[in-house]
Amino acid sequence: MPELPEVETTVRELRKKVLKRTFLDVWTDCPKIIKEPNDFKQFKSIITGKEIKSVYRKGKNIIFSLSADFSLLIHQKLTGHLLYGKWKKQGLIWKPVVAGPIASDPMNRFIHLIFLFDNKWQLALCDLRKFSKVVLAKNEEIKEEAKAIGPDPLLMTFGEFKKIIGQKNAKIKQVLMDQKLISGIGNIYSNEALFEARINPKRPASDLKEGEIKRLYHSLTKILKKSISVQGESFSDFRTLDGKKGGFDVFIKVYRKEGKKCPYCGGKIVKEEIGGRSSYFCPNCQK
Numbered sequence: 001m002p003e004l005p006e007v008e009t010t011v012r013e014l015r016k017k018v019l020k021r022t023f024l025d026v027w028t029d030c031p032k033i034i035k036e037p038n039d040f041k042q043f044k045s046i047i048t049g050k051e052i053k054s055v056y057r058k059g060k061n062i063i064f065s066l067s068a069d070f071s072l073l074i075h076q077k078l079t080g081h082l083l084y085g086k087w088k089k090q091g092l093i094w095k096p097v098v099a100g101p102i103a104s105d106p107m108n109r110f111i112h113l114i115f116l117f118d119n120k121w122q123l124a125l126c127d128l129r130k131f132s133k134v135v136l137a138k139n140e141e142i143k144e145e146a147k148a149i150g151p152d153p154l155l156m157t158f159g160e161f162k163k164i165i166g167q168k169n170a171k172i173k174q175v176l177m178d179q180k181l182i183s184g185i186g187n188i189y190s191n192e193a194l195f196e197a198r199i200n201p202k203r204p205a206s207d208l209k210e211g212e213i214k215r216l217y218h219s220l221t222k223i224l225k226k227s228i229s230v231q232g233e234s235f236s237d238f239r240t241l242d243g244k245k246g247g248f249d250v251f252i253k254v255y256r257k258e259g260k261k262c263p264y265c266g267g268k269i270v271k272e273e274i275g276g277r278s279s280y281f282c283p284n285c286q287k
């Protein structure tokens, strides 16, 4: 699932490509991903003619602020990613017409939603498993919905982070991934940050000492920033807006590395379910 660095990568690229563009048309073969309005015809009639004023990120959500006080929210969920390119419909399939990674990487071929802009370019949602969520609504409604999303770890001071962590009795791994408490962190970056901070993911959050919370805060922000600087991870399906893989995979130390050697102590990395999600850690280094 795209997490904070991947969504941030997409948002930064979108700002270079789609600001001031006007939607001319939209197509989908999967209306269920459009949660609001739940009638595709209505969705199409509202978005047509709207101009993109700004693009921003809230947690793992991409939000386009549009003319006439509307906003378009896209959550890419498990396997979605946005692509900016040119496609032509052949039968039931949209074929890319420009050579490059969008055309050559098979992970970019699951096109289920396409917007056409006034410059003839298109924005496509590629989603293998079709779990993405798209909402088109008035600004106030989107803002109201966004209120349930916790603060961003990159905009948080250590004091704010400590306050959130210190009050929770749940396991630290689950606290990090709870979007209502802190937004944008999923399974990859929670595992990596806890490893870097040498904290066992099963520890109750409220048990952590000030020094440990400090280590975690610094590890987390360092890893997120590093990943943004190399355009995120592409372990599975995430691709950048132009269809390329992100560069963070080589920096991953524990995620999906069970049985491999810990880069610090040489011991074995283990995999364990915590709160229903696979967790990867070194029991020797992470106490």
Ligand SMILES: [Zn+2]
Pocket: 262, 263, 264, 265, 266, 267, 282, 283, 284, 285, 286
């Ligand atoms: Zn170790």
